[in-house]
Amino acid sequence: MTAPLFDTICFVGIGLINSSLARAVRKLGLARRLTSLDCDPEACRVALELGVVDSASADPAAEVAGAGLVVLGTPVGAMEAVTQAIAPYLASGAIVSDVGSVKTAVIRDVEPFLPEGVHFVPGHPIAGTEFSGPAAGFAELFQGRWCILTPQAHTDVQATARVRALWEAVGSTVEEMDPAHHDRVLAVTSHLPHLIAYTIVGTANDLEGVMEQEVIKFSASGFRDFTRIAASDPIMWRDIFLNNKEAVLELLQRFTEDLTALQRSIRWGEGEVLEKHFTKTRAIRRAIIDAKQDR
Numbered sequence: 001m002t003a004p005l006f007d008t009i010c011f012v013g014i015g016l017i018n019s020s021l022a023r024a025v026r027k028l029g030l031a032r033r034l035t036s037l038d039c040d041p042e043a044c045r046v047a048l049e050l051g052v053v054d055s056a057s058a059d060p061a062a063e064v065a066g067a068g069l070v071v072l073g074t075p076v077g078a079m080e081a082v083t084q085a086i087a088p089y090l091a092s093g094a095i096v097s098d099v100g101s102v103k104t105a106v107i108r109d110v111e112p113f114l115p116e117g118v119h120f121v122p123g124h125p126i127a128g129t130e131f132s133g134p135a136a137g138f139a140e141l142f143q144g145r146w147c148i149l150t151p152q153a154h155t156d157v158q159a160t161a162r163v164r165a166l167w168e169a170v171g172s173t174v175e176e177m178d179p180a181h182h183d184r185v186l187a188v189t190s191h192l193p194h195l196i197a198y199t200i201v202g203t204a205n206d207l208e209g210v211m212e213q214e215v216i217k218f219s220a221s222g223f224r225d226f227t228r229i230a231a232s233d234p235i236m237w238r239d240i241f242l243n244n245k246e247a248v249l250e251l252l253q254r255f256t257e258d259l260t261a262l263q264r265s266i267r268w269g270e271g272e273v274l275e276k277h278f279t280k281t282r283a284i285r286r287a288i289i290d291a292k293q294d295r
């Protein structure tokens, strides 16, 4: 057990990410009391039944009042509405953080609605699965993973340090980044790969009628990997694309050009070009694996 970092933490949205954080906080004794505000009565019931939090309901007055840290863990499109709902109950000096996959839009939607004296420290754990809801969470999710914080010049340094300490305590390595830079980096490493998976699985499904079940029946492991990613939560991903529009569209343009170049090499039988490209991408995969083993 570690010394508690907060007295009460309130998790707004008790789904995969926040319930994983709540489990880790509970296991490590990082807070004395855990509460949750969630609009879904079933999510509240499950979180309480599993003992993830001590109290859960859709009542901001009951769940938010007295919390030293409030972690927003709803889809990013709901962050403005939940901030407006909790604002009257936030204690002076409280810290609000979030786990949203996009940072510029979340800062835009949260910060203007917070009362004076409440500190906002935007965050994003780079860890997750294709599952949703409080039953899908697990305490080890953040171990050995990155957590990006995007404090701004005016963000309270002590508040950032306390949020950093929480993520480090649950096993993550924290990196601070400019919000716009975060959104461009994640557009390449997370958002575009999800868009490609959603596209290819949809295309294969459309072909299924023509090929009479064969696409699903004989799907090789490459396609299966895509189906795992394409099973991710539709609301969460709708909100990510709508709220990181510029970066995703810019990178999609670049991706389309690169895809067209490969298409051309296949058409004209440019084996050397294809081999050179695939050799380069194999080296990238190996570098990622080596970097993980170092940590």
Ligand SMILES: NC(=O)c1ccc[n+]([C@@H]2O[C@H](COP(=O)([O-])OP(=O)(O)OC[C@H]3O[C@@H](n4cnc5c(N)ncnc54)[C@H](O)[C@@H]3O)[C@@H](O)[C@H]2O)c1
Pocket (backbone or CB within 6 Å): 012, 013, 014, 015, 016, 017, 018, 037, 038, 039, 040, 043, 073, 074, 075, 076, 078, 081, 082, 099, 100, 101, 102, 124, 125, 126, 127, 128, 129, 130, 131, 132, 133, 134, 233, 236, 240
């Ligand atoms: N799933 C991942 O892999 C992953 C990884 C990192 C970050 N994130 C980010 O974390 C956040 C949560 O993702 P998740 O996978 O835990 O989602 P989830 O679907 O498992 O949980 C979201 C919860 O928010 C609740 N909610 C939705 N709207 C609400 C509202 N207006 N008021 C109160 N509660 C509301 C839902 O009822 C649900 O219980 C998202 O912003 C997502 O972008 C997700």
Ligand SMILES: O=C(O)C(=O)C[C@]1(C(=O)O)C=C[C@@H](O)C=C1
Pocket (backbone or CB within 6 Å): 100, 101, 125, 126, 127, 128, 129, 130, 189, 190, 191, 229, 232
């Ligand atoms: O592992 C997965 O299933 C994920 O999609 C997790 C993943 C990612 O793309 O890496 C998804 C969204 C996030 O905001 C962070 C992590």
